[in-house]
Amino acid sequence: MTPSARLSAAIEVLADIEARRRPAPDALKDWGLAHRFAGSKDRAAIASLVYDALRRRASAAHVMGEAGPRAVLLGALALGRGMDVEAIAGLCTGERFAPEPLTAEERRRLAALDLSGAPPAVAGDFPDWLADDLAAAFGDRLVPEMAALAERAPIDIRVNTLKTERMRLLPELAHLGPELTPHAPTGLRFGHGEDGRGPTLQVTPEFLKGLFEIQDEGSQLVAALTGAGPDMQVVDLCAGGGGKTLELAALMDNSGQIYATDADARRLAPIHDRLARAGVRNVQVRTPKGRGDEPLADLAGKIDLVVVDAPCTGIGTWRRNPDTKWRVRPGALDERMKDQDLVLDRAAKLVKKGGRIAYITCSVIPRENDQRVAAFLKGNRDFTAVDPREVLALAPDTLSERDDLVTPAGLGLQLSPLRTRTDGFYCAVLERSR
Known part of the structure; x- marks a missing residue:
């Protein structure tokens, strides 16, 4: 496919997403099935165009004066990829499989790219109903913080220190x-090519041997901030596929014991193969047998550290999942807060005196972060918040004295693309005092 044909295809996919209000991966998969002539490079390039347009949907619609798929994609090429008017016009010729030529108005708007006076939700490309929540997190840095969260993310891996x-x-x-990686001592970072594709790391011999895992640097850092170490008794309460479980095992040097579980047994399915590939030997997987089953009942009051990688809106991962930012709704946020x-409360039952809970989210808004911690502390007088600066001392030297990472309420730490060049992660540590 020519670059122009890929552009037309991306417009078609964006129209499908808009008309059917469906996730981008589903729309891209269906397009690929219906156009089997498109090779893997074509599909990857089209996906990159679609995701770049979704990253810039609000600002692109603003500068173009309309919110249709064509306008958003053209605006995103200018705002996100830095293409000038003539470069974009060269793709829009109206010839075989190419989009129609630029109109005079489109040319004028692409040349001006005027975001002056745009409200924060437009300039920062986020849903306007989240404006108050995000302002509470970032204050006068709101727009640059959210603009950084609209950029394309690199690919990070964590080197498995159990093997290399x-x-x-x-x-x-x-x-x-x-x-x-800028901060994580066991991380490596890979960029993207012009087509938006990064290296296919999962097929390398090194990955298949368990020498590394694909994991954002922010996720690596917050796992280290939990304070997990050798010979501890640790619970990974929301283990899912096991990403943080694997890192905890490495931090503990395969000693002690990790109990990995998840409320959704289906999410645990990949963990067994991943543990075997990584050479992890100190993990017990506790799979719930049904709704309401507590597979950790025998561990009540015995655990040194409970890691809670809590279910959340995932706002901090918008660089990687840009379509989710336009699909998240207030009702979903309310449900996630209840889950948190x-x-x-479940974690509190497991911790022994002097033990700790590490509460982690991949969100950046206080309602999922500091406010949940504050609500927990109000109802659990046996726990106190560990000073975030004490937690930060566990970070690499590049971050260990970064007071700007402490949240406004002073209960936790907030990473973000602008501050730390990572996804948006929150971490607070709570200690059982009696």
Whole structure:
């Protein structure tokens, strides 16, 4: 497919997403099934165009003066990819499979790219109903913080220290162009090509041998902030597919015991193969047998550390999942907050005196973060919040004195693309004092 044909295809997919209000991956999959002539590079390039348009949907519609799929994609090419008017016009010729030529008005708007006077939700490309929540998190940094969350994310991996070391793995992956992550001591970072594709890391011999896992640097950092160490008794309460479980095992050097579970037994399915590939030997997977079953009942009051990677809106991952930002609704936020309160109460029953809960979300809004911690502390007088600066001392030297990462309420730490060049992650640590 020509670049122009890919542009037309992306407009078609965006129209399908808009008309049927469906997730982008579903629309892209259906388009690929209906156009089997398109190769893997074509499909990847089209997906990249679609996701870049969704990242910039609000600002692109604003500068173009309309919100249709064509206008949003054209505006995103200018805002997100820095293409000038003539470069975009060269793709829109109206010839075989190419979009129709630019109108005079489209040319004028693409040349001006005027965002002056745009409200924060437009300039920062986020749903306007979240404006108050996000302003509470970021204050006068709201627009630059959210603009950073609209950028394309790199691909990060965590080197599995149970099997190798970062500087030993680095030359083995040199042909893929890795860089050291800015902060995480066991991370490597990979960029994207012009078509938006990164390296296919899951098929490398090194991945298949369990030498690394694909994991955003922010996720790596908050796992380290939990304070997990050798010989501890640890529960990963929302383990899912096991990403943080694997890192906890490495931090504990395969000693002690980790109990991994999840309220949704289906989410645990991938964890067994991942543990085996990584060479992890200190994990028990506790799968619930049915609704209401508590597979950790025998551990009440015995645990040193409960890691709560809480269910949340995922706002902090919008760089990787840009279509979800336009599909999240206030009702979903309310449900996630209820889930967060429930899982914190469940964690409290497991912790022994002097033990800790590490509460983590991939969100950036206080209602899912500091406010949930505050509500928990109000109802659980046996717990106190560990000073975030004490928690931060566990971070690499590049972050360990970054007071700007402490949240306004002073209960936790907030990572974000603008501040730390990671996804948006929150972490607070709570200690049982009696």
